[in-house]
Amino acid sequence: MKTKMTNIFNQRDGFNSRLLLYVKSTTGINFNKISEIKKGVWIVFAKNERWVIKEFPNPDKLKNQMLLTNLLWKHGFKNTYRFHRIHDSGPCYFEKRCLGFLQYVEPNNGKSFQFDTAKNRSEAIELLCHFHLVSAKCIFALKDKLPTFNLLEKWEKRLETFKRNCQDIKESSIYPYLEKYIQVGELSLNVMKAHETYFIKKPHCILHGDLAHHNFLRKNNGSLYLIDFDLISIGPKHIDILQYCNRILPSIGWSPERLFAEGDAISQYGKDTPFLAALLYPADIFREWNYFFSYDKKKQQKHWKHLKEITFRQFEKRMLFSNWMIKRMDSDLL
Known part of the structure; x- marks a missing residue:
């Protein structure tokens, strides 16, 4: 997955910088960089880990996906991401946006998967x-x-x-x-x-x-x-x-x-x-x-x-x- 790095201080309203501070305070992880992949999806970077932040249209959508991924892992399907432990108490909200914190899966050599072989x-x-x-x-x-x-x-x-x-x-x-x-x-x-x-x-x-x-x-x-x-x-x-x-x-x-x-x-x-x-x-x-x-x-x-x-x-x-x-x-x- 190729990401276009975004300078958080160049955002007009500073949303990305505020989001980075929120994620740091919520997770307790010292994230130092944020990159917007596409509208409503970001990656946050710390020294030794990365997480995906994703905006969901409503809390039920997020809860259903958290429940599904937890059940998949419980029953032996581990070829997908997990949600961060901060969701143990439910969805997170930032400036009226419902956010999910997902495990970042590092792609092989940064290449996207294709059906070509x-x-x-x-x-x-x-x-x-x-x-x-x-x-x-x-x-x-x-x-x-x-x-x-x-x-x-x-x-x-x-x-x-x-x-x-x-x-x-x-x-x-x-x-x-x-x-x-x-x-x-x-x-x-x-x-x-x-x-x-x-x-x-x-x-x-x-x-x-x-x-x-x-x-x-x-x-x-x-x-x-x-x-x-x-x-x-x-x-x-x-x-x-x-x-x-x-x-x-x-x-x-x-x-x-x-x-x-x-x-x-x-x-x-x-x-x-x-x-x-x-x-x-x-x-x-x-x-x-x-x-x-x-x-x-x-x-x-x-x-x-x-x-x-x-x-x-x-x-x-x-x-x-x-x-x-x-x-x-x-x-x-x-």
């Missing part, structure tokens, strides 16, 4: 499966605190938002591409609705919910960690497996053959029609375009390169992948 993907899916196995034991303590994940509802809303956003660009040269993604998304949802119970069936576990590469972290001792539990919910493990598949597909050239050769954790779903239908849904296309439509012009310009890559340059591979999934579903339905 078979070894990395194998370790990531193995770690995810271990997380599911252990998090299933945490259900009882969290069942009244976390939502049950509703994939169909989420994706129906995402598609409808995308369709509304596209109304103003129907005459543009890019719309036929977007229209094709809409058709694929509608087909996917129709099949998913016919198998609605598949996406909520038990047994359940705690779902991570955000399996982007940056939420896997290679520690400096070589071990792999799973981090960031902001989107945890309850549901069947194949919801997370599905999202993981979506995340690694660009790294394997949108090849369904390679996808289902990634190991038993994925291949076991290769004949599940609803799983195949969900793989068909272009979740990232709709998500990223909906973000794009909400941005101002400056931010749109910054985002456009990524949008072109996933929407147009990957178009042929995505359509071949979609056709493969549709043929596989047709054979399953015969």
Whole structure:
């Protein structure tokens, strides 16, 4: 994890310097430096240790994550961070902000983890499966605190938002591409609705919910960690497996053959029609375009390169992948 060092005395209102003093007095650790990683997340440095300070939207979010990480460690899943002991009495507040103090996990050579090698993907899916196995034991303590994940509802809303956003660009040269993604998304949802119970069936576990590469972290001792539990919910493990598949597909050239050769954790779903239908849904296309439509012009310009890559340059591979999934579903339905 690369951090951009921030001179705490150059902050206009001195917030970072006040935060550093607060952390020092609260923890009793002689921190001497603070670095803002991104909005609402900081690292504080002492001579022999570092901690992450993270702002949470409300105390319940923080309490749920503290409870989950404690339970994970208790049941043997230790490939994640722990919260500082100052939270034994509950959340901390500074200038009306709810803050969590998290163990800093030193990344290997400062490099971010990627899904670009078979070894990395194998370790990531193995770690995810271990997380599911252990998090299933945490259900009882969290069942009244976390939502049950509703994939169909989420994706129906995402598609409808995308369709509304596209109304103003129907005459543009890019719309036929977007229209094709809409058709694929509608087909996917129709099949998913016919198998609605598949996406909520038990047994359940705690779902991570955000399996982007940056939420896997290679520690400096070589071990792999799973981090960031902001989107945890309850549901069947194949919801997370599905999202993981979506995340690694660009790294394997949108090849369904390679996808289902990634190991038993994925291949076991290769004949599940609803799983195949969900793989068909272009979740990232709709998500990223909906973000794009909400941005101002400056931010749109910054985002456009990524949008072109996933929407147009990957178009042929995505359509071949979609056709493969549709043929596989047709054979399953015969």
